[in-house]
Amino acid sequence: MRELEVRLKNSSYRIIVENYLMDKLSFYINDVYKNKRVFILTDDVVAKYYLDKAIKSLSDKYVVDYVIIPHGENSKVLERYAYVCEELLKKDIRRNELLIALGGGVIGDLCGFVAATLYRGIPYVGIPTSLLSQMDSSIGGKTGIDFYNRKNILGAFKQPSMVLIDPNTLKTLDNREFNNGMGELIKHGAIGNKKLLDMLKDKPQIDEDIIVESLFVKKSVVEIDEFDLKERMLLNFGHTFGHAIELKYGYKHGEAVAIGMLMAIKMGEDLNVTPKECYDVIFNILKLYELPTDEYNYKDYLKDVFYDKKNIAGTINFIFLNKLGNAIIYKMTEEEVKRLEGKNNSN
Ligand SMILES: NC(=O)c1ccc[n+]([C@@H]2O[C@H](COP(=O)([O-])OP(=O)(O)OC[C@H]3O[C@@H](n4cnc5c(N)ncnc54)[C@H](O)[C@@H]3O)[C@@H](O)[C@H]2O)c1
Numbered sequence: 468m469r470e471l472e473v474r475l476k477n478s479s480y481r482i483i484v485e486n487y488l489m490d491k492l493s494f495y496i497n498d499v500y501k502n503k504r505v506f507i508l509t510d511d512v513v514a515k516y517y518l519d520k521a522i523k524s525l526s527d528k529y530v531v532d533y534v535i536i537p538h539g540e541n542s543k544v545l546e547r548y549a550y551v552c553e554e555l556l557k558k559d560i561r562r563n564e565l566l567i568a569l570g571g572g573v574i575g576d577l578c579g580f581v582a583a584t585l586y587r588g589i590p591y592v593g594i595p596t597s598l599l600s601q602m603d604s605s606i607g608g609k610t611g612i613d614f615y616n617r618k619n620i621l622g623a624f625k626q627p628s629m630v631l632i633d634p635n636t637l638k639t640l641d642n643r644e645f646n647n648g649m650g651e652l653i654k655h656g657a658i659g660n661k662k663l664l665d666m667l668k669d670k671p672q673i674d675e676d677i678i679v680e681s682l683f684v685k686k687s688v689v690e691i692d693e694f695d696l697k698e699r700m701l702l703n704f705g706h707t708f709g710h711a712i713e714l715k716y717g718y719k720h721g722e723a724v725a726i727g728m729l730m731a732i733k734m735g736e737d738l739n740v741t742p743k744e745c746y747d748v749i750f751n752i753l754k755l756y757e758l759p760t761d762e763y764n765y766k767d768y769l770k771d772v773f774y775d776k777k778n779i780a781g782t783i784n785f786i787f788l789n790k791l792g793n794a795i796i797y798k799m800t801e802e803e804v805k806r807l808e809g810k811n812n813s814n
């Protein structure tokens with residue numbers, strides 16, 4: 468069992484990472500919740516594997532009810548949000564009763580948003596089951612849904628009361644979903660944890676220790692930037708170019724981030740910010756975990772990315788590695804972007 472704590476100004480919560488924790492949910496939840504009823508929100512795929520287990524492991528202390536929604540990003544929409552609220556109200560949920568997010572990042576984001584808004588806020592516990600949600604999205608308190616063709620555009624900051632992670636659930640995750648999480652996990656190593664990168668070189672099983680090392684990175688940026696005003700931006704490493712190719716070529720998000728990281732490393736090299744050794748190390752780890760490493764020249768995307776992502780001040784913040792396991796925010800003006808774009812490729 469491994470444990471860490473996210474410490475914020477007005478709240479703190481524990482994250483427990485433990486194999487087979489799914490069999491002792493009430494034991495942990497009892498620490499943060501003393502009322503009688505709990506309400507699980509999950510999707511149809513996760514329900515098939517883990518709902519009975521979760522109910523059983525909660526029933527010694529709680530009366531358990533649940534709402535199941537279809538799996539997938541399409542469930543992060545207003546209609547589904549309304550449906551979940553309606554079902555919970557039909558079940559007469561009260562404002563001091565507990566919601567439980569059992570599933571991947573989609574369930575986590577939607578459940579967190581319901582918890583942030585129903586009765587202006589009710590408590591919730593996260594039980595993330597996908598790799599992405601276990602090593603990343605379940606902590607940090609960003610919740611929300613997609614709307615008006617924009618991802619996560621309606622949302623709120625709402626921290627969970629506790630996060631319970633059972634790495635054993637990853638065994639039922641299909642390969643591509645697993646790799647999707649691996650892209651972001653390798654990113655955490657690249658931007659904030661050299662030790663994690665070293666551990667990954669031997670292609671270990673993703674276990675409690677690896678998840679904890681990855682969560683350390685997320686936790687440390689969340690603690691200094693709870694409301695996403697500055698340092699959390701470091702988590703966007705690989706995303707600026709990643710977003711540009713994700714939809715265009717149909718990559719999964721984590722796969723696009725993998726390629727985006729390589730593009731950002733090349734750009735950082737050209738700006739003399741990123742040391743040469745970074746590319747090979749990250750490239751080899753991505754390969755090891757069967758993530759795509761297709762080569763795209765960042766210069767072909769620079770202009771679009773700049774106009775797409777520049778801020779009101781007309782500058783863009785890129786994230787570069789300044790060494791393995793450390794990233795920096797690097798502000799660029801339009802002139803600098805143009806100069807770099809025009810530079811000979813061999814530079
Ligand atoms: N809030 C944040 O800070 C944050 C950060 C990153 C991503 N996100 C969000 O997370 C979402 C993506 O999360 P995701 O990749 O977990 O997607 P997801 O929730 O859609 O899960 C992926 C698929 O795996 C299935 N699944 C989950 N756990 C399983 C298990 N143990 N065994 C078998 N199948 C399982 C799900 O049913 C789903 O079909 C996106 O909507 C993204 O915006 C949020």
Ligand SMILES: [Zn+2]
Nearest residue numbers: 651706720724
């Ligand atoms: Zn991402």
